[in-house]
Amino acid sequence: MAIKVIKHNCKDSEVTDESVFLNRRTILKQLGFLGGTALLASSSFSSPKADLLMGKEIDPSVSLNFTKAEPISDELTQEKKAVSHNNFYEFGSQKHQPAELSKNFRVKPWSLKVTGENKNSIELSYDDLFDMFDLEERIYRLRCVEAWSMVIPWIGFPLNKLINKLAPTSNTKYVRFQTLYNPEQMPGQRNYFLGGGINYPYVEGLRIDEAMHPLTILAVGLYGKSLPPQNGAPVRLVVPWKYGFKSIKSIVGIDLIPKKPNTTWNLLADNEYGFYANVNPEVDHPRWSQGYERRITSGGIFNQTRIKTLPFNGYADEVAQLYKGMDLRKYY
Ligand SMILES: Nc1nc2c(c(=O)[nH]1)N[C@H]1C(S)=C(S)[C@@H](COP(=O)(O)O)O[C@H]1N2
Numbered sequence: 001m002a003i004k005v006i007k008h009n010c011k012d013s014e015v016t017d018e019s020v021f022l023n024r025r026t027i028l029k030q031l032g033f034l035g036g037t038a039l040l041a042s043s044s045f046s047s048p049k050a051d052l053l054m055g056k057e058i059d060p061s062v063s064l065n066f067t068k069a070e071p072i073s074d075e076l077t078q079e080k081k082a083v084s085h086n087n088f089y090e091f092g093s094q095k096h097q098p099a100e101l102s103k104n105f106r107v108k109p110w111s112l113k114v115t116g117e118n119k120n121s122i123e124l125s126y127d128d129l130f131d132m133f134d135l136e137e138r139i140y141r142l143r144c145v146e147a148w149s150m151v152i153p154w155i156g157f158p159l160n161k162l163i164n165k166l167a168p169t170s171n172t173k174y175v176r177f178q179t180l181y182n183p184e185q186m187p188g189q190r191n192y193f194l195g196g197g198i199n200y201p202y203v204e205g206l207r208i209d210e211a212m213h214p215l216t217i218l219a220v221g222l223y224g225k226s227l228p229p230q231n232g233a234p235v236r237l238v239v240p241w242k243y244g245f246k247s248i249k250s251i252v253g254i255d256l257i258p259k260k261p262n263t264t265w266n267l268l269a270d271n272e273y274g275f276y277a278n279v280n281p282e283v284d285h286p287r288w289s290q291g292y293e294r295r296i297t298s299g300g301i302f303n304q305t306r307i308k309t310l311p312f313n314g315y316a317d318e319v320a321q322l323y324k325g326m327d328l329r330k331y332y
């Protein structure tokens, strides 16, 4: 299936005919040449375009072409929540800060370098992220180690498709990921307190079998559109059976390596955040229970519903065999 259309931060010369057309219509509308109903005649309007037509602040994200997911029984988190309640310490450690402080984050041009064994490597440009693989939607639960959770329709591709391009051998035991380091653009990287005391760049890692698992994706979009900066534009990892901090954002480097890599939260507090970080209601965080979570929904008190946390975040049937014989209290 062919991919994507328009992207972030496009100059006028780069945008597709459709968006130029929509821009022109906006102008025509402002001039009073078009009625509102005529503008709604096309069924392909997605919300950013609708916002454009309404003359509201323009959302830089754009519609993507992708295979739609089957609905799941969990209620989707409202999009406005998913893009305004974030953890992205590079843009501040309070939930509301990433959306506010990442507005001018430039994601184009982008370079994602992927290295394998024997200096084997590939580099993906911004366009490659959307063009190299067919995009598919995945509706996943996201469980933060802080005991809140959401249900988010991501758009992306399985990480194993990218790894397979580097033809890994048995020497590859782990995969290391790194977020962009750019203090000029990321205020939390130049201000120790804003950035939550993290030693940047943010790094993460997976065992190779976890990285190759079909549930593990690189996401380039959510809710039908490319990722907004606060959710990790232009490309982030999503590993649905692990605590959210494993799902590293705005990735510039992926390396196939023989040894277990360092991971940011483990470096900060080894006793609180392990390398594995599989969602596990049996293993409490030293400072709070992991038995329950606050699902961010449209109902409940304060739009939160208290629910039981499931082993592997409800993906045990798919992933439990990866950890056969391991003591999950030790390998937390
Ligand atoms: N680079 C980077 N990636 C990150 C984080 C971060 O602070 N920096 N926070 C993590 C945490 S704790 C969570 S819960 C998820 C949140 O993803 P969301 O904001 O898209 O819901 O991103 C993860 N990825």
Ligand SMILES: [Mo]
Binding pocket: 087, 143, 144, 145, 146, 243, 244, 245
């Ligand atoms: Mo998190």
